[in-house]
Amino acid sequence: MNVEDAADQLYRGKVILAPMVRAGTLPFRALALRYGADTVFTEEVIDRRVVNAVRTENPVLGTVDYVEKRGKKGIATPFQTCPALERGRLVYQIGTGDATNALRAAQHVERDVAAVDINMGCPKRFSLQGGMGAALLKQPQVAADIVGTLRRNLSVPVSVKIRLLETPGETVEFARRMEKAGACALSVHVRKVGDTPASKARWEELRPVVDAVNIPVIANGDVYTRADMAGIKALSGCSSVMLARPALLNCSIFKPDGHVLPLKEVIQQYLRECFRYDSVYQNAKYTVMEMLTKRRHPDHLKESISLGLPGGAPGMREVTPAKTLGQLARLWDVGADFDAETVRRRKRAEQ
Ligand code: FNR
The missing domain is CATH 3.20.20.70 (Aldolase class I)
Incomplete structure (x- = not known):
C-alpha cells in the first residue's frame, strides 16, 4: 500500500x-x-x-x-x-x-x-x-x-x-x-x-x-x-x-452508538487496562485525576459538563493519597480484577 x-x-x-x-x-x-x-x-x-x-x-x-x-x-x-x-x-x-x-x-x-x-x-x-x-x-x-x-x-x-x-x-x-x-x-x-x-x-x-x-x-x-x-x-x-x-x-x-456510559464504569474499565498492561501507578493515578476534574475544560462548557459520578463514588480527595495500582483498584471496586490479573500475569511469566 x-x-x-x-x-x-x-x-x-x-x-x-x-x-x-x-x-x-x-x-x-x-x-x-x-x-x-x-x-x-x-x-x-x-x-x-x-x-x-x-x-x-x-x-x-x-x-x-x-x-x-x-x-x-x-x-x-x-x-x-x-x-x-x-x-x-x-x-x-x-x-x-x-x-x-x-x-x-x-x-x-x-x-x-x-x-x-x-x-x-x-x-x-x-x-x-x-x-x-x-x-x-x-x-x-x-x-x-x-x-x-x-x-x-x-x-x-x-x-x-x-x-x-x-x-x-x-x-x-x-x-x-x-x-x-x-x-x-x-x-x-x-x-x-x-x-x-x-x-x-x-x-x-x-x-x-x-x-x-x-x-x-x-x-x-x-x-x-x-x-x-x-x-x-x-x-x-x-x-x-x-x-x-x-x-x-x-x-x-467514542462509542459509535453515542450512548455514553457512566463515568464510574469508564474509570473501572480504564483501570482494568492499566492492570492488563502493568502500568506504573503514577500514570494511572494522573489519568484518573484528569477524568475527575473539570479544570481543563473550556469556560463556556464548564456549566454544562457533568462528571456523571454516582453518590459515594471516590473523588479527588480519595484518589490523591493512593500509592499503588492495588489501592486505586480497591478504591474503584475493581480489586478482584486487579488480583486476578496479577495471578494471570505471574502464571504467564512462569510458562
Ligand atoms: C494535550 N495536547 C497535546 N497536543 C499535542 O500535539 N501533543 C501532546 O502531547 C499534547 N498533550 C496534551 C495533554 C493534555 C492533558 C491535554 C488536555 C492536551 C493538546 C490536545 O491534543 C488538543 O489539541 C487540545 O486539547 C484541544 O483539543 P480538545 O481538548 O478541545 O479536544
Whole structure:
C-alpha cells in the first residue's frame, strides 16, 4: 500500500484520540480503541528520548516496550504498544525541532507504528525554547525540512498537527507548505498560539484550510458530543475529528452508538487496562485525576459538563493519597480484577 492510501485509512472519515502527554499511554489508548476510536495518537515523545531505548518484546503483557535504562533512577518506558490491538491504528507523535533527530526517532519505532506525526502546536515554554511545537509555525523552512526528510526516508505516512496561525491566510500558506513537503494529513487544533485552553475553539476558521489542501484535514477543539462531530464536519468540510479533553471527560464518547456510559464504569474499565498492561501507578493515578476534574475544560462548557459520578463514588480527595495500582483498584471496586490479573500475569511469566 502506498503512503497516501495508508494515510487515508488512518485519517479519512475517522474519530481520533488526540495526543496527550501522560494520559495518552497504552492503557488509555486501549480504552479508546475498545470503545470505538478508529485511530489513536501516542503522547508526544521528544525525539531524543526514544532513540536510546531498547526495543523489547514482552510476551507476558503481549506488548512491545521501548525500555530506557536510567542508571540509579531505574528504567523508563517512553513508548509501549500492544500490536494485537494497535497495529494499523497507532500514530506516534514526535516532539522535535530538527530533521536528523526526528528521523532517528521515527526510524527507531517505524516497524511498530502506522504513521508518524510531528507536533507543531504545543505552546509550552519547554517546546518553544527547543524550537519544537508551535515554534515550528514560525519556522516553516525547518518544519518543511522535517516533514520532507521523514517522507523521503520512512515507509509509513507522516502527518503534522498544528494550531491556527495569526490570520487565515497564514494558516492556509503553512498548510499548503506542509502538504508540498510531503505531509499526508494535517490535524488542526482550531485555536491560535495565544489562545488559552479555556477559550472557545474557532471552528469557523477551519474551512479555508480544508479548501486549500488535498490531504485529509482533521478537526480538533471542543468536540464534546456526536452532535459536535457532525457540526464541525458540516461547518468545515473536514475529513475527521480528533478529541483530547472530551475523551478524558468520558472516553465512552467514542462509542459509535453515542450512548455514553457512566463515568464510574469508564474509570473501572480504564483501570482494568492499566492492570492488563502493568502500568506504573503514577500514570494511572494522573489519568484518573484528569477524568475527575473539570479544570481543563473550556469556560463556556464548564456549566454544562457533568462528571456523571454516582453518590459515594471516590473523588479527588480519595484518589490523591493512593500509592499503588492495588489501592486505586480497591478504591474503584475493581480489586478482584486487579488480583486476578496479577495471578494471570505471574502464571504467564512462569510458562
Ligand atoms: C494535550 N495536547 C497535546 N497536543 C499535542 O500535539 N501533543 C501532546 O502531547 C499534547 N498533550 C496534551 C495533554 C493534555 C492533558 C491535554 C488536555 C492536551 C493538546 C490536545 O491534543 C488538543 O489539541 C487540545 O486539547 C484541544 O483539543 P480538545 O481538548 O478541545 O479536544
